[in-house]
Amino acid sequence: MSDSSVIAIDAMGGDKGLEVMLAGVARARRLHDGLRFLLVGDEAAIRAGLSRHPNLSQASEVIHAADVIAGEEKPSQALRRSKTSSMGVAIDCVKQGRAGAAVSSGNTGALMAMAKLSLRTMPGIDRPALAALLPTLGDNDVVMLDLGANTECDARNLTQFAVMGAAYARIVLELDRPRVALLNIGSEDQKGTGEIKDAAQMLRAATHLPMDFTGFVEGDRLSRGDHDVIVTDGFSGNIALKTAEGTARFVADLLRRAFSSSARSKIGFLISRPATDLLRNHLDPNNHNGAVFLGLNGLVLKSHGSANEIGVATAIGNAAKMVKSDLARRIAEDLSNIDAKAAA
Incomplete structure (x- = not known):
């Protein structure tokens, strides 16, 4: 121990x-x-x-x-x-x-x-996944995985990632039933690769687990706060993460440039400083730091x-x-439940 x-x-x-x-x-x-x-x-x-x-x-x-x-x-x-x-x-x-x-x-x-x-790796886990918290417009951050540990994943891998991500969200975000979605190129059932469709089918059948599968989510909805866990392969996840980080820096740089462009803009900055400080704090990666290797x-x-x-x-x-919170035990229990359900 x-x-x-x-x-x-x-x-x-x-x-x-x-x-x-x-x-x-x-x-x-x-x-x-x-x-x-x-x-x-x-x-x-x-x-x-x-x-x-x-x-x-x-x-x-x-x-x-x-x-x-x-x-x-x-x-x-x-x-x-x-x-x-x-x-x-x-x-x-x-x-x-x-x-x-x-x-x-x-x-x-x-x-x-x-x-x-x-x-x-833990029994029942084929591959570990890298998970992290990203800021959203909602009350909580969102857990996203995999962020680069596995560039190619099959449906079983994605399903395992969902189980691990949900257990992580229940601990870190203190949620009873996290809302879990698969990152896809569209929200319709017919969209996506065979692996993603198969993973969605497996997750829809896992109604006995302490999570709610909400379907597919597109990249432009990652930060809306509509989901608590977003699952994808490491290739797409790493690109999405770096794009989000780059966009945050881009917005911050634009605001900095705009507020320093003239005397009137500088006065406007002083008036709006509480709001800009709140924005900077929310987007600061230091406040969401710490990706974990799950599994x-x-x-x-x-x-x-x-x-x-x-x-x-x-x-x-x-x-x-x-x-x-004994995260490893929670993951093991959920995996045993999903495997038992599949074997029944």
């Missing part, structure tokens, strides 16, 4: 380095009472950084790892250093039961490869490489919530 109060941190991963990682962990420590941390990486550098966070020092253990996985490294190369890198050692802490989850801001492909090799025998979360301390703390908070 893993220690649910302990989170293993790849302290050396991420674009902004150790300083931001430690600041994020320290923030998470202030926000979540009782959490403890295994800080994995260059021991001397970590201890030097901890001198600026005395409160964190009291709740942390430092584990030395000599190597750091670079952002451009191929997963096959990174795997060779899984036992000596900060990323690999953090994952191994979960495998050994020393931590309830691992969080890294490092190389996504390497993290996925190491996590899958070390932790293996593994252990929890591993990917923090965005460019995340600031708020983003790192958000990812850690999500990890702690998933551990406490």
Whole structure:
């Protein structure tokens, strides 16, 4: 059994380095009472950084790892250093039961490869999926998966993703019956590939599960708040995610340019600043940070490489919530129910 109060941190991963990682962990420590941390990486550098966070020092253990996985490294190369890198050692802490989850801001492909090799997939899961929260116009964020772990998926994969995503939504979004939809090129039943149509048929039959399948959703409806979980293959999901992130930056840049175009515009900005601050906060990826690899025998979360301390703390908070709620058990129960129904 893993220690649910302990989170293993790849302290050396991420674009902004150790300083931001430690600041994020320290923030998470202030926000979540009782959490403890295994800080994995260059021991001397970590201890030097901890001198600026005395409160964190009291709740942390430092584990030395000599190597750091670079952002451009191929997963096959990174795997060779899984036992000596900060990323690999953090994952191994979960495998050994020393931590309830691992969080890294490092190389996504390497993290996925190491996590899958070390932790293996859960019984009944063919492939793990990468899931994250995206902002919407509704009261809650939306869970979307897969976001890049699997470029090609069959109907069984998509159905498993839906089950895992719904279990995730029940914990993180605190929903009794999440609304689940499949990303498609149209909302009509005759639209889409054979795999998507078959997955829809399987999900419509899964009425005994604690979720409501709402059919197909098109890309322009992802952020409307009409659905709680959106399921797709990793190829389409990654494109949709990057497009959404790019659109958010585009809107923010347009507003910034418009409000600085003239003296009158600058006055207008001052008047509308509460609204623009609300918009910026809602679209800030740091407030939705922490993608999780669902379907593994252990929890591993990917923090965005460019995340600031708020983003790192958000990812850690999500990890702690998933551990406490026993996400893996909930997924296993739902999968056993759907398999039993199929066999009946």
